[in-house]
Amino acid sequence: MKKLIEKAHTLVEALPYIREFYGKTIVVKYGGSIGDDELSNFARDIILMKYVGMHPVVVHGGGPQIGSLLERLGIESRFVAGLRVTDRETMEVAEMVLVGKINQKIVATIQTLGGNAVGVSGKEGKIILAKKIDVTKFSAENRIDIKDKEDLGMVGEVEKINPDLIKVLENADYIPVIAPIGFDDQGNTYNINADHVAGKIAGALNAAKLIILTNVSGILDEEEKLVSSLSESTARNLIKNGAISSGMIPKVICAIESLHEGVDKVHIIDGRVERALILEIFTDAGIGTEILL
Numbered sequence: 001m002k003k004l005i006e007k008a009h010t011l012v013e014a015l016p017y018i019r020e021f022y023g024k025t026i027v028v029k030y031g032g033s034i035g036d037d038e039l040s041n042f043a044r045d046i047i048l049m050k051y052v053g054m055h056p057v058v059v060h061g062g063g064p065q066i067g068s069l070l071e072r073l074g075i076e077s078r079f080v081a082g083l084r085v086t087d088r089e090t091m092e093v094a095e096m097v098l099v100g101k102i103n104q105k106i107v108a109t110i111q112t113l114g115g116n117a118v119g120v121s122g123k124e125g126k127i128i129l130a131k132k133i134d135v136t137k138f139s140a141e142n143r144i145d146i147k148d149k150e151d152l153g154m155v156g157e158v159e160k161i162n163p164d165l166i167k168v169l170e171n172a173d174y175i176p177v178i179a180p181i182g183f184d185d186q187g188n189t190y191n192i193n194a195d196h197v198a199g200k201i202a203g204a205l206n207a208a209k210l211i212i213l214t215n216v217s218g219i220l221d222e223e224e225k226l227v228s229s230l231s232e233s234t235a236r237n238l239i240k241n242g243a244i245s246s247g248m249i250p251k252v253i254c255a256i257e258s259l260h261e262g263v264d265k266v267h268i269i270d271g272r273v274e275r276a277l278i279l280e281i282f283t284d285a286g287i288g289t290e291i292l293l
């Protein structure tokens, strides 16, 4: 009986958090770097969020999965400042993997476990209007040295988010699951870093939170120690001195941008930890790294 009462207490302890986020949008980025085994737990957490009245919006990545299919096809992968150099062939593979495979897998898992999800790419409902990334501007803004003439191919950045379709889905109680593919007015397809997409969507939706789930415990400093709270200036220094590199760069940049665009809180947490999302939302445990302005 005592155990049962404790369980009931745990539920009631979630009340302030449920009240705080009831009816609010929480954008959750699910890293492609997190193994398949964690997907069911993640899907359950998302479904729970929905049933207690929050509006989770899922954006997913797929770096390793794109990489492994490219490898099987004998196509070389190359990265510049955490961005995948994307020629036409690579773009085709990336779209297939992100939209056809990963997106559908997440949707199917949510459906199987009792939620109601709709998978879309940035093309549906013109959610993501994209353009070719401006490498010179990107490197200057983020103080990353990139060779001036480096052509990243079909690597895009978000020009504009059109949140209409996401809102329709939210209001009809579906969980939107978004693949980070965008297109421009001419119909050119772009591969966009999923952290960047998640940040922009969080900004456009005025999300209460952006939670980035990945395959590390959070942001690590020069000594590989977890930084639990990171300010914008420290983040920029850690990028400059190389402590923050590769796939962590776009996370930090998008976190800062989305905070400037009005998102209340951004967290980078370990998606491999069981119930990571629940711990982050329903407790004061403060796991991972919180980014502050």
Ligand SMILES: Nc1ncnc2c1ncn2[C@@H]1O[C@H](COP(=O)(O)OP(=O)(O)OP(=O)(O)O)[C@@H](O)[C@H]1O
Residues within 6 Å of the ligand: 030, 031, 032, 033, 034, 060, 061, 062, 063, 064, 194, 195, 213, 214, 215, 216, 218, 219, 220, 221, 243, 244, 245, 246, 247, 248, 249
């Ligand atoms: N300072 C840092 N702290 C923590 N991780 C870092 C740091 N600098 C670089 N990283 C790297 O960033 C990686 C996470 O980004 P990565 O792009 O690989 O995964 P993801 O974004 O979760 O997946 P996807 O891009 O497929 O969505 C970590 O595994 C780590 O190797």
Ligand SMILES: [Mg+2]
Residues within 6 Å of the ligand: 061, 063, 195, 247
């Ligand atoms: Mg990444």
